[in-house]
Amino acid sequence: MATPTGSALMERLVSLCKRRGFIFQSSEIYGGINGFWDYGPLGVELKNNLRDVWWDSMIHHPPAGPDGRPVEIVGLDCSIISHPRVWEASGHLAGFADPMQTCRHCKRLFRADHVAELLGESDWVAAVLAVCEPGAVAGTHVPRRTELKRWAETRGKKLAPGLAIVREPGLIARINEDAHDVPMLLTILSSSGPPVTEVRLPCPNCGGDLTEPRQFNLMFETWVGAVRDEESKAYLRPETAQGMFYNFKNVIDSTRVKVPFGICQIGRSFRNEVTPRNYIFRSREFEQMELEFFVHPSEADTWYRYWRQTRFDWWCNLGLAGKNLRLRDHEEDELAHYAKDSGGCCDVEYAFPFSGEKGFTELEGIAYRSDFDLRQHQRVSGVKLEYFDAERNERYLPHVIEPAAGLTRGVLAVLCEAYTMDESRPSPELMRFHPHLSPIKAGVFPLVNKEGMPEIGERIYQELRRRVGSCQYDAKQSIGKRYARMDEAGTPFCITVDGQTLTDQTVTVRDRDTGAQVRVAADQVTGYIAERVG
Numbered sequence: 001m002a003t004p005t006g007s008a009l010m011e012r013l014v015s016l017c018k019r020r021g022f023i024f025q026s027s028e029i030y031g032g033i034n035g036f037w038d039y040g041p042l043g044v045e046l047k048n049n050l051r052d053v054w055w056d057s058m059i060h061h062p063p064a065g066p067d068g069r070p071v072e073i074v075g076l077d078c079s080i081i082s083h084p085r086v087w088e089a090s091g092h093l094a095g096f097a098d099p100m101q102t103c104r105h106c107k108r109l110f111r112a113d114h115v116a117e118l119l120g121e122s123d124w125v126a127a128v129l130a131v132c133e134p135g136a137v138a139g140t141h142v143p144r145r146t147e148l149k150r151w152a153e154t155r156g157k158k159l160a161p162g163l164a165i166v167r168e169p170g171l172i173a174r175i176n177e178d179a180h181d182v183p184m185l186l187t188i189l190s191s192s193g194p195p196v197t198e199v200r201l202p203c204p205n206c207g208g209d210l211t212e213p214r215q216f217n218l219m220f221e222t223w224v225g226a227v228r229d230e231e232s233k234a235y236l237r238p239e240t241a242q243g244m245f246y247n248f249k250n251v252i253d254s255t256r257v258k259v260p261f262g263i264c265q266i267g268r269s270f271r272n273e274v275t276p277r278n279y280i281f282r283s284r285e286f287e288q289m290e291l292e293f294f295v296h297p298s299e300a301d302t303w304y305r306y307w308r309q310t311r312f313d314w315w316c317n318l319g320l321a322g323k324n325l326r327l328r329d330h331e332e333d334e335l336a337h338y339a340k341d342s343g344g345c346c347d348v349e350y351a352f353p354f355s356g357e358k359g360f361t362e363l364e365g366i367a368y369r370s371d372f373d374l375r376q377h378q379r380v381s382g383v384k385l386e387y388f389d390a391e392r393n394e395r396y397l398p399h400v401i402e403p404a405a406g407l408t409r410g411v412l413a414v415l416c417e418a419y420t421m422d423e424s425r426p427s428p429e430l431m432r433f434h435p436h437l438s439p440i441k442a443g444v445f446p447l448v449n450k451e452g453m454p455e456i457g458e459r460i461y462q463e464l465r466r467r468v469g470s471c472q473y474d475a476k477q478s479i480g481k482r483y484a485r486m487d488e489a490g491t492p493f494c495i496t497v498d499g500q501t502l503t504d505q506t507v508t509v510r511d512r513d514t515g516a517q518v519r520v521a522a523d524q525v526t527g528y529i530a531e532r533v534g
């Protein structure tokens with residue numbers, strides 16, 4: 001069986017992630033909580049590895065700049081709750097909202113721009129289309145009154161209790177048997193009023209009537225201190241970026257950085273997403289890896305192009321290269337207000353199995369933010385944030401290029417890319433992680449638990465742990481089952497101590513991707529592995 005795609009791939013991946021301890025639903029024993037996830041023993045290693053590779057590529061080993069000179073970036077770790085005026089300055093209090101619709105029947109909430117997509121995945125829509133006849137034009141359907149009535153009085157009651165023709169089957173007599181596309185057909189079936197002229201989509205859950213879209217602020221609110229009033233209201237940060245802006249002056253005053261330079265941080269962000277979905281892709285609590293790179297306005301374009309390419313190359317180097325990754329420049333109407341007049345905005349996009357018709361969805365955004373954020377914080381706080389550039393003898397507000405990536409969304413892309421089916425293996429499923437990212441770098445097995453093999457195995461295991469970190473010693477069950485466990489965990493190498501080891505002091509090293517085995521001297525195997533996973 002070939003590696004599945006689409007929803008079949010997601011189903012298998014989610015099941016493997018739970019079974020092998022990558023990702024669990026948060027508070028599962030209480031029925032879970034929508035939009036929150038826990039990372040298990042393998043998942044936390046994978047996530048931390050991705051985090052560390054990013055941090056290293058920013059702070060310790062950034063590539064040379066556009067002029068070949070070293071790039072300077074420093075790190076921060078800011079509090080999750082900050083002064084509420086931060087969000088006034090950033091625009092989140094006024095504008096960080098999604099249009100939301102509520103179902104009048106089942107009371108569920110939906111993001112208005114997700115309703116059409118959710119209807120495409122809905123069971124009741126599939127069922128109602130199945131009782132209509134295909135129209136002459138592709139994509140159209142003809143509602144047949146007799147079949148619709150039978151459906152509304154039987155299956156429809158269970159699948160779409162909120163749909164107008166289910167609640168009032170008498171309405172069906174008024175329906176013309178003309179062909180319609182899906183949005184118009186659903187509008188007709190969900191309308192109990194006069195003949196419809198424009199599309200008005202029903203609830204993806206029950207077919208009920210949806211309210212007009214209302215703006216819904218995505219920030220989680222809390223109160224600081226003992227009194228709960230407007231004065232003590234605060235917010236869980238919806239992005240990590242603002243910490244870099246409100247600390248700009250602190251960093252300038254406490255370090256020797258000079259423009260151009262960057263400030264970055266990795267941390268948790270919180271968004272009360274109306275429809276958290278697609279596993280960890282859109283969660284209510286997630287982690288971001290963000291860089292704010294401060295430049296002289298005249299150099300913004302050069303640095304924007306530099307970061308656009310550098311960030312795309314970074315994901316490619318982690319094994320996401322190929323048909324599943326692309327760099328897409330934003331259309332004019334997608335650009336954020338601050339990016340409109342200059343520079344640009346682009347996304348690194350990945351072909352997630354649920355990306356649907358679009359084919360790709362955002363993994364990281366790279367935006368030219370001009371001096372918007374520093375100017376706003378300067379205005380709202382009243383503190384001067386201008387930078388004095390001694391080389392240019394000029395005082396100005398630096399402009400900013402922001403590569404903003406999702407760490408947890410990155411983990412999902414890495415999981416999707418790694419998942420492979422291979423029926424010829426002891427385990428038909430294996431995870432082909434880049435060795436830097438693999439949660440376990442090597443497995444060590446004694447072939448049998450006697451003749452001194454466990455002692456040699458344990459010695460190698462201890463040495464390996466010291467040198468390359470996370471490794472696993474496994475002496476249980478057949479060697480095939482042990483390989484299978486390591487393949488599912490995405491371990492790139494397995495070392496077996498066997499009979500031959502006792503005579504010539506060599507061990508077998510098996511490569512996860514090719515299954516090929518080579519013999520390596522037992523006293524050199526640690527170096528052999530370190531070289532390949534380091």
Ligand code: ATP
Pocket residue numbers: 239271273280281282283284285286287288362363364365404405406407408409410
């Ligand atoms: P989206 O359009 O998917 O809602 P966004 O454009 O609002 O994302 P940004 O504010 O630019 O996202 O955040 C930067 C990155 O943070 C995104 O590219 C994504 O990887 C990650 N991210 C944003 N929202 C979520 C979320 N709800 N769950 C997981 N990751 C997220």
